[in-house]
Amino acid sequence: MVNVMDIPEEEYIFPGTRACAGCAMALIYRIALKALGSNTIVTVPASCLTVLHGMQGFCTTKISVYHTPFATTGASASGILASLEDKGLADEITVLAFAGDGGTADIGIQALSGAAERGTNFIYACYDNEAYMNTGVQRSGSTPIGVQTTTTPEGKLVHKKNMPKILEAHGIPYVATANAAYPLDLYEKFKRAKDIKGPKYIHILSPCPPGWGYNPKDTMLIGRLANETGFWPLYEVLDGKFELSNSSKRYLDSSKRKPITDYLKAQKRFKSIDEKIVKTYEKYIDNTWKEIKSRLESS
Ligand SMILES: Cc1ncc(C[n+]2csc(CCOP(=O)(O)OP(=O)(O)O)c2C)c(N)n1
Ligand code: SF4
Ligand SMILES: [Mg+2]
Numbered sequence: 001m002v003n004v005m006d007i008p009e010e011e012y013i014f015p016g017t018r019a020c021a022g023c024a025m026a027l028i029y030r031i032a033l034k035a036l037g038s039n040t041i042v043t044v045p046a047s048c049l050t051v052l053h054g055m056q057g058f059c060t061t062k063i064s065v066y067h068t069p070f071a072t073t074g075a076s077a078s079g080i081l082a083s084l085e086d087k088g089l090a091d092e093i094t095v096l097a098f099a100g101d102g103g104t105a106d107i108g109i110q111a112l113s114g115a116a117e118r119g120t121n122f123i124y125a126c127y128d129n130e131a132y133m134n135t136g137v138q139r140s141g142s143t144p145i146g147v148q149t150t151t152t153p154e155g156k157l158v159h160k161k162n163m164p165k166i167l168e169a170h171g172i173p174y175v176a177t178a179n180a181a182y183p184l185d186l187y188e189k190f191k192r193a194k195d196i197k198g199p200k201y202i203h204i205l206s207p208c209p210p211g212w213g214y215n216p217k218d219t220m221l222i223g224r225l226a227n228e229t230g231f232w233p234l235y236e237v238l239d240g241k242f243e244l245s246n247s248s249k250r251y252l253d254s255s256k257r258k259p260i261t262d263y264l265k266a267q268k269r270f271k272s273i274d275e276k277i278v279k280t281y282e283k284y285i286d287n288t289w290k291e292i293k294s295r296l297e298s299s
Contacts, residue, residue, distance in 0.1 A: 213268025
C-alpha cells in the first residue's frame with residue numbers, strides 16, 4: 001500500500017490552470033501524471049480538461065498533450081502508439097487517454113471500444129463529473145437518475161451507464177474504479193496500470209462544484225460521501241479477478257453505509273428529487289452490493 005511519502009514531489013502541471021476552484025478533475029490529472037511520470041503522452045478530447053491546458057500557444061503541463069476531436073480519443077491513442085512502435089519507443093513511453101464522461105460514455109464509446117478490442121497498449125482514464133460540464137451542464141449517459149441539468153430540467157429519468165462493466169466485457173487485463181477523494185488509491189491504480197500490457201481502463205468519480213451545486217471547499221467531502229453511502233464502490237478487476245479496494249471494504253456491511261440522502265441533499269443538482277427517486281437509489285445501491293458480494297464469493 002502506498003502512503004503520502006511515496007508520491008513524487010515533482011509536479012507535471014504548472015500552477016494557475018483554467019480549471020474552477022475545487023475542481024476534482026485537476027486533482028485527478030495531477031495525481032495520475034505523478035504516477036506515470038514524464039515519459040507519457042496524453043491524448044485529450046474536447047472537455048474541461050482541454051480548458052485546463054489553456055489557450056492556444058500555452059500549455060499548463062510539462063508533458064506532451066495531443067488535443068483530439070471529441071469522438072476520437074481511443075482511435076488517437078491507437079495512432080500515437082502505432083507511431084511510437086514504428087520509432088521503437090513504445091516500451092519507453094506510456095500512452096494515456098484522458099477524457100470526460102461525455103467523451104467516454106457517449107460520443108467516444110466506439111473509438112474506445114475499438115481500441116480495447118484491438119488490444120492497444122494504453123491507459124484510458126475517464127474522469128466522471130456526470131455531465132457535459134464544459135458546455136454548460138447537459139446530461140450525459142453517465143449522469144445519475146434524478147439529476148437536474150439544462151437538458152433534464154426536471155431530473156434525469158434513468159440510471160447512469162455502467163462504463164467499467166462495459167469495458168470489462170471487452171476482456172481487457174485491467175479495469176478499476178477510483179474517486180478523486182481517495183488520491184492514494186488513485187495513485188496506486190495508475191501505477192499498477194502502467195506496468196500492465198494491453199488496454200487498461202480507470203473510471204474516476206470527479207466532483208464538480210458548479211455542475212453539482214456545492215461549495216468548492218467541499219469537493220473531498222462530497223467525493224467521500226459517494227463511497228461512504230455505497231453509491232460509488234472502489235474496485236479493481238485484474239485479469240478477470242474482482243477485488244474490492246481497501247477504502248470500500250467496510251461498506252460490504254450495509255449497516256456501515258451512510259444514508260444515501262446524506263449524499264443527495266448535499267448537492268443542488270438533486271434538488272428536484274422525491275421519495276420515489278430516493279427509494280430507487282436505495283435499491284440501486286443494494287443491488288450493486290449484492291453483485292459485489294456474489295463476485296467476491298465466486299472468485
Ligand atoms: C463533435 C463535437 N460535438 C460537440 C462538441 C462540444 N463540446 C465540447 S466539450 C463538450 C462536453 C464534454 O463533456 P465531457 O466529456 O463530460 O467533459 P467535461 O466537459 O464534463 O469535462 C461538448 C459537448 C465538440 N467539441 N465536438
Ligand atoms: S466545470 Fe467542473 S469539471 Fe469543469 S473545470 Fe469547473 S469544476 Fe472542473
Ligand atoms: Mg463530464
